[in-house]
Amino acid sequence: MNAPAAAPEPAAGGGIARGETILEVRNLRKYFPVTEGLVFQKTVGNVKAVDGVSFDIRKGETLGLVGESGCGKTTTGRCVLQLDRPTSGEVVFEGVNLEQLSNQELTPWRRKVQVIFQDPYSSLNPRMKVGSILGEPMRVHGIEPDPNRRKQRVAELLGVCGLPAKFADRYPHEMSGGQRQRVGIARALCLNPDFIICDEAVSALDVSIQAQVINLLEDLREEFDLTYLFIAHDLSVVHHLCDRVAVMYLGKIVELAESDELFDNPLHPYTRALLSAVPIPDPRVEAERAHQTLKGEVPSPLNPPPGCVFHPRCTLAVDGCRGALPELRELRPGHWVACTEVS
C-alpha cells in the first residue's frame, strides 16, 4: 500500500457541528466463512451476518438499531468500531473512511468511538480495580500522563456516573450489576469520545435500575455532546431513548424512521409484527390491542431466502417478493421502508 503523506488524524473537538453527519455507513457487509475439514480447510459457505447496511448518524442524535437475535445488529456495531473489519462497504467517521486506515493509523480514532457492552459481569477485568479500569486507557492514549491528575479524573468520572469516588479501590465483584454498568459507562467516557455505541447496555439490568441508567445515558448525552448508536432488542427502551430507529432483519435494514413515526405508523410487515408482539405494561391497553403473531422462525443467515428475506413469514408476500431484493424507499419524509407491497 502506498502510504499517503500523513494518515488523517482526528481534529480536536471533532470539528463537527450539532446536526451534521458524524457517521456514514455505506453498503456495509460482513460475511463469516463457514469451513469444513481439519487440515485442509475449505470454505463451504458464508454466514451473511450483515448484508448491505447503510445509514447516517447526525451529531447529537441517538440512532436505535433493533432486531431479534442474529439479525446482525451487534456485528454492525462491531464493524463501526472496527473490532471486526467489514467484508466490504465504508464506515466514514467525521469525514474519514476508516476502512482505508491501517490498524496503527486507527489508534487515534479508537479514542473517539467507544462502546458500552451488555454484560456488566464479563466486560470488566475481574483482577483490576475500578481505578485501573478507568485510568489505564487514559495512560495508554496519553490523555492524562500524570498519575495524580489521573486519579482525580477517575474520581470525577465516577461522580459523573453516580458512584462515590471510593469505588476506585473496589474490584468488579464487589459491586452490584447496576454499579458495574455505571463503571462500564465511565470507562466509555474516560477518553472523551464523540461517539458511543451502546450494545444492549441496559438489557441485563432490573427495571428499577434500568431506569436509573437510561436517565444517566440521557444526561451524559446532553452534558458531553455525545452521539449514540443504541443497539437493543427491547423496543420500549429504544422508543424512549432514540431519535431515529432502524429495524434489522436477517442482516438488512427493513425500515428506518423517526422514533415516534416508526412506533405510530410502522409500515414494513416485519416491524408491524414485531411491535405487535411487544406487550405493553397496561392490562386495559392490552385487552384492546389486536395481536398479530408472527408464524415460524428466522431462517438461517447461512442460506437466506432469495428476494426479500422476510417473504416466507410475510402476510403480504406476492410472487414478486421471491425475485428481486426490495430497496429502501422513502415513503414519507424521513421514513424509509424496504417493501414493495406497502405504500
Place this chain on the structure above:
Amino acid sequence: MPKLLEVENLRTQFHTTEGTVKAVDGITYEVSEGETVAIVGESGCGKSVGAMSILRLIPNPPGEIVEGSRIVFGGQDILAMSDAEIRHVRGGQISMVFQEPMTSLNPVLTIGLQLTETMMLHLGLGQSEADRRAVELLGMVGIGEPERRLKQYPHHFSGGMRQRVMIALALSCNPRLIIADEPTTALDVTIQAQILELMRNLTKQMGVALIVITHNLGVVARYAERVIVMYAGRIVESGTADQVYHHPHHPYTIGLLNSVPRMDVRRGKRLVPIEGQPPDLTRLDGGCSYRPRCRWAVDACARSFPALETVGDGQIAACFRAHELQLDEASTA
C-alpha cells in the same frame, strides 16, 4: 372456583457463610383451579425460590423451608409428604417450565424418550400408547412432523422449539398446576408472543392453573388475571391486574410502573426510577425493607414491617400509608 393451592406463611432460608439469607420471608397466597397468577419482582426478590419451594426443590443444605410454613395442594400437605410422595406430585399433578430451554432438557436423550419416560412413570402408559400420545402432544404445541422430531435430540431444536417441547412435557401428565419460571425471558419477542399465546390457549382449554414468574410487567399485563408483587422476600401488593396497574397502593409497585418505558406513549417524558439498590437479604432489620428507597417513608416504617391490609376489593398492600397513595402522585412528588 375451588382452591387448588394454598401457601401460608412460607419462609425459605439459605444458610451461608455470610449469614442467613431470608430469600422468602413469610408469603401467603392462594391459587384457584384454572386461574393464571403472575408473580412479579426483580432479581433476588424470592419469586423463584418461592415457587421452587412448592415442589420442595430447594437443596438442603444450604436451603431450608422453615418450620411453620404450610403448602397445601389439592388438600394434600406438601411439606408433610415423604420423598416418594412428592416425586409423584412433581411432573405429575404439578409441572414446571423453566427459563432455560437449553439446560432443562437432557442433551443426550431424544425428545421422544424424555416425553414418553415421564408419561410411562406418572400415567402408567405402555410404550406404544406413550409414543402415540407424544406425537399428539408435539402436534398440540405446534411442532411440525412430530414423528420425525421425536427421534431428534435437543440440539436439533431452536430455543423457541425447545420451549415448546418443555410445554409439551409439562402438559404430558395432565397436571392441575403449571409453574412457569421466566418461561420466555431467553426468547426473542416474536417467539415470546408465540409461546405465551400457546401457554394461555392450552391452559384455558385444559383447565390447568398457571403460576407465571416474571420480571416483565408487559407480559403480566397481557396474560395474567391476578398479580402478586414481591420485594425482598415478601409480598408487598396483590390484586387483579387492573387494580395493581391502575390503582397501585404500594410505593414499590408505583415505582416499578414509573420505571418502565412505554412504547405507546409519545417520547419526551423522563423516566422516574426507584433510587438506590435492593437490600442485602442477610441484613434485613425489623422495619419495612423498602424504606431506604421509599419517598413516602415515615418513622413508623423503621419500627415494624407493615402487615398486608385490604385496600380494595380483593386487593392487598403492605404499607402504612397504602390508603393515601395514588399512582399519579409519584410523578408529582
